[in-house]
Amino acid sequence: MADGSNGDAFVAFERVQKSYDGETLVVKDLNLSLPKGEFLTMLGPSGSGKTTCLMMLAGFETATHGEIKLDGVSINNIPPHKRGIGMVFQNYALFPHMTVAENLSFPLEVRKMGKSDREAKVKRALDMVQMGAFGGRRPAQMSGGQQQRIALARALVFEPELVLMDEPLGALDKQLREHMQFEITNLAHSLGITTVYVTHDQTEALTMSDRVAVFNDGRIQQLAPPDELYEQPQNSFVAQFIGENNTLEGTIAEIRGDHCVVKLDGGETIDATPVNVTKVGERTQVSIRPERVEVNKERLQEGAHTLKAEVLEFVYMGDIFRTRLRVAGRDDFVIKTRNAPDQIRMTPGSMIEIGWLPSDCRALDAP
Numbered sequence: 001m002a003d004g005s006n007g008d009a010f011v012a013f014e015r016v017q018k019s020y021d022g023e024t025l026v027v028k029d030l031n032l033s034l035p036k037g038e039f040l041t042m043l044g045p046s047g048s049g050k051t052t053c054l055m056m057l058a059g060f061e062t063a064t065h066g067e068i069k070l071d072g073v074s075i076n077n078i079p080p081h082k083r084g085i086g087m088v089f090q091n092y093a094l095f096p097h098m099t100v101a102e103n104l105s106f107p108l109e110v111r112k113m114g115k116s117d118r119e120a121k122v123k124r125a126l127d128m129v130q131m132g133a134f135g136g137r138r139p140a141q142m143s144g145g146q147q148q149r150i151a152l153a154r155a156l157v158f159e160p161e162l163v164l165m166d167e168p169l170g171a172l173d174k175q176l177r178e179h180m181q182f183e184i185t186n187l188a189h190s191l192g193i194t195t196v197y198v199t200h201d202q203t204e205a206l207t208m209s210d211r212v213a214v215f216n217d218g219r220i221q222q223l224a225p226p227d228e229l230y231e232q233p234q235n236s237f238v239a240q241f242i243g244e245n246n247t248l249e250g251t252i253a254e255i256r257g258d259h260c261v262v263k264l265d266g267g268e269t270i271d272a273t274p275v276n277v278t279k280v281g282e283r284t285q286v287s288i289r290p291e292r293v294e295v296n297k298e299r300l301q302e303g304a305h306t307l308k309a310e311v312l313e314f315v316y317m318g319d320i321f322r323t324r325l326r327v328a329g330r331d332d333f334v335i336k337t338r339n340a341p342d343q344i345r346m347t348p349g350s351m352i353e354i355g356w357l358p359s360d361c362r363a364l365d366a367p
């Protein structure tokens with residue numbers, strides 16, 4: 001399904017490439033398909049091609065190569081306003097000469113909806129973004145965040161089958177952003193709207209999405225549900241980009257099925273799971289999440305390799321303890337432990353031993 005060949009897909013990118021200047025490809029070979037009702041997020045660094053993909057799906061840019069299909073039909077030659085797609089773009093263009101209520105009513109008028117239905121829908125959409133009192137204002141009379149919420153309401157007011165959103169919450173404060181994240185996913189799921197959402201914010205991507213496509217350099221690096229993305233990153237880029245992560249560099253010393261031994265550059269030896277490394281002698285970056293580091297030796301498998309570590313810093317964060325260690329010559333190794341009654345608070349300067357289950361330590365490519 002993820003290869004874009006599924007005939008049941010509601011949205012499909014098939015071998016899509018895009019170049020703006022006829023030389024460099026900013027989208028390199030995009031294959032992506034979404035079933036109806038899915039909430040998919042494109043996540044990636046600035047310039048990785050997310051907006052470009054959304055613009056092609058909306059019809060404001062054409063693909064240089066490949067095909068984009070909606071409900072099985074190629075839309076390469078269908079103009080944007082005939083695609084029936086709700087959109088919120090990075091520059092939330094509202095009609096400046098219309099009031100908020102008129103902005104929201106417009107897509108309903110175009111669809112020939114009666115006045116009382118229009119008013120009910122506009123009211124509901126405004127309430128959703130907590131802007132019920134702003135119906136009579138014009139865009140220039142509102143803050144950036146308020147305009148952004150109106151743009152969001154306008155994209156959803158006609159209950160489109162497909163909604164595209166490009167950083168729709170970027171201008172909002174944390175509390176409002178979290179409220180809107182909840183409202184958007186709730187609404188999308190309850191109305192069965194298929195959503196393609198773009199963000200830089202990994203927490204937003206993980207909490208809102210059915211699946212996340214991690215972009216880098218015009219390619220999807222991994223496409224997976226949030227838990228799989230976080231727990232089973234398929235390469236170093238994804239491991240570094242999603243969540244907090246410890247990295248140790250070394251060389252593969254032994255490899256057997258789903259287990260390998262890595263000789264770290266500092267000379268120590270550790271156990272890991274080989275992910276995208278294949279042979280002895282290969283360079284690797286091993287990746288381990290701070291919450292999966294074990295400081296209690298009794299919880300480790302028999303014969304597990306451990307490492308000596310020096311405690312550098314202890315930070316009390318309420319629900320968790322965050323401790324920074326010097327490990328294998330690096331002083332940026334972080335562990336997180338839950339603030340449980342029996343949890344020890346480590347003292348800077350002391351020496352401890354750490355280990356992990358090999359399944360929590362992933363040997364990835366060394367870029």
Ligand SMILES: Nc1ncnc2c1ncn2[C@@H]1O[C@H](COP(=O)(O)OP(=O)(O)OP(=O)(O)O)[C@@H](O)[C@H]1O
Binds near residue numbers: 026045052
């Ligand atoms: N209209 C354009 N003409 C020429 N190059 C463009 C145009 N729009 C985007 N690009 C280039 O294409 C690449 C991808 O841009 P895009 O806007 O898709 O990135 P993005 O992932 O949305 O980034 P951001 O997170 O910063 O919004 C960038 O290198 C950008 O400079």
Ligand SMILES: [Mg+2]
Binds near residue numbers: 050051052090166
């Ligand atoms: Mg963008």
